[in-house]
Amino acid sequence: ARTAVVIPAAGRGVRLGPGAPKALRALNGTPMLIHAVRAMAASRAVSLVVVVAPPDGAPEVKSMLDAHALPERTDFLVVPGGESRQESVKLGLDALPPDFDIVLVHDAARPLVPVDTVDAVIEAVRDGAPAVVPALPLADTVKEVEPARTPGAPEPVVATPDRARLRAVQTPQGFDRATLVRAHETVTDDVTDDASMVEQLGPTVVVVPGHEEAFKVTRPLDLVLAEAVLARRRL
Numbered sequence: 001a002r003t004a005v006v007i008p009a010a011g012r013g014v015r016l017g018p019g020a021p022k023a024l025r026a027l028n029g030t031p032m033l034i035h036a037v038r039a040m041a042a043s044r045a046v047s048l049v050v051v052v053a054p055p056d057g058a059p060e061v062k063s064m065l066d067a068h069a070l071p072e073r074t075d076f077l078v079v080p081g082g083e084s085r086q087e088s089v090k091l092g093l094d095a096l097p098p099d100f101d102i103v104l105v106h107d108a109a110r111p112l113v114p115v116d117t118v119d120a121v122i123e124a125v126r127d128g129a130p131a132v133v134p135a136l137p138l139a140d141t142v143k144e145v146e147p148a149r150t151p152g153a154p155e156p157v158v159a160t161p162d163r164a165r166l167r168a169v170q171t172p173q174g175f176d177r178a179t180l181v182r183a184h185e186t187v188t189d190d191v192t193d194d195a196s197m198v199e200q201l202g203p204t205v206v207v208v209p210g211h212e213e214a215f216k217v218t219r220p221l222d223l224v225l226a227e228a229v230l231a232r233r234r235l
């Protein structure tokens with residue numbers, strides 16, 4: 001069973017503030033996307049990485065990848081992305097050669113995920129799970145609210161789900177390829193991760209332990225944390 005990774009990297013990074021597309025911004029001198037590609041290529045099971053670039057940034061991303069060494073065993077492809085993450089992942093899947101039957105989807109915005117997490121996800125798919133997500137218990141209590149019509153107005157609380165049963169989900173998420181392709185062909189609702197499309201389709205999605213360092217770089221403070229983690233690793 002050969003394994004490929006699709007890396008959606010086509011987002012603008014609006015919440016990070018003005019600047020280059022998020023995946024192309026540097027963390028300690030190296031583009032976030034390069035850190036993310038290396039994190040996937042660190043797994044001996046991964047033989048292809050498909051990078052989904054900003055719609056007009058594919059040539060730039062291609063030369064960026066050419067300029068940074070990857071392990072001999074790892075090939076890469078670059079395709080232009082779309083308007084939504086979902087669309088970008090679909091464009092990555094469309095570019096996958098036939099001989100891969102396990103597919104991981106990994107956010108470029110999670111550049112620091114340790115290889116043990118990647119391997120745990122692949123292992124669970126190899127063991128027969130059609131869809132696998134790494135996840136962590138929550139530190140915060142979560143409330144469901146009735147969203148305010150006016151931004152900033154107080155919002156009534158509707159419910160407090162039992163925190164012990166909740167998990168914060170990360171990437172890479174791993175899939176039996178046919179299952180993920182079917183999910184992307186069938187589900188048309190807006191979703192925020194790939195596993196939720198499989199949930200809608202029917203097959204059971206399972207959770208394996210995630211890792212603190214697989215956090216998503218979303219807001220400016222996350223850049224501070226990411227650079228501190230890299231400094232601790234001396235990268």
Ligand code: CTP
Nearest residue numbers: 008009010011012013014015083084088108109
């Ligand atoms: N992504 C993508 N194509 C899009 C939107 C997002 O490939 N049209 C990717 C991002 O590049 C990122 C991942 O999906 O690696 C997770 O998305 P997110 O963290 O929301 O990144 P952005 O959409 O870039 O950030 P923001 O929502 O703040 O604009």
Ligand code: MG
Nearest residue numbers: 011012013085
């Ligand atoms: Mg986004």
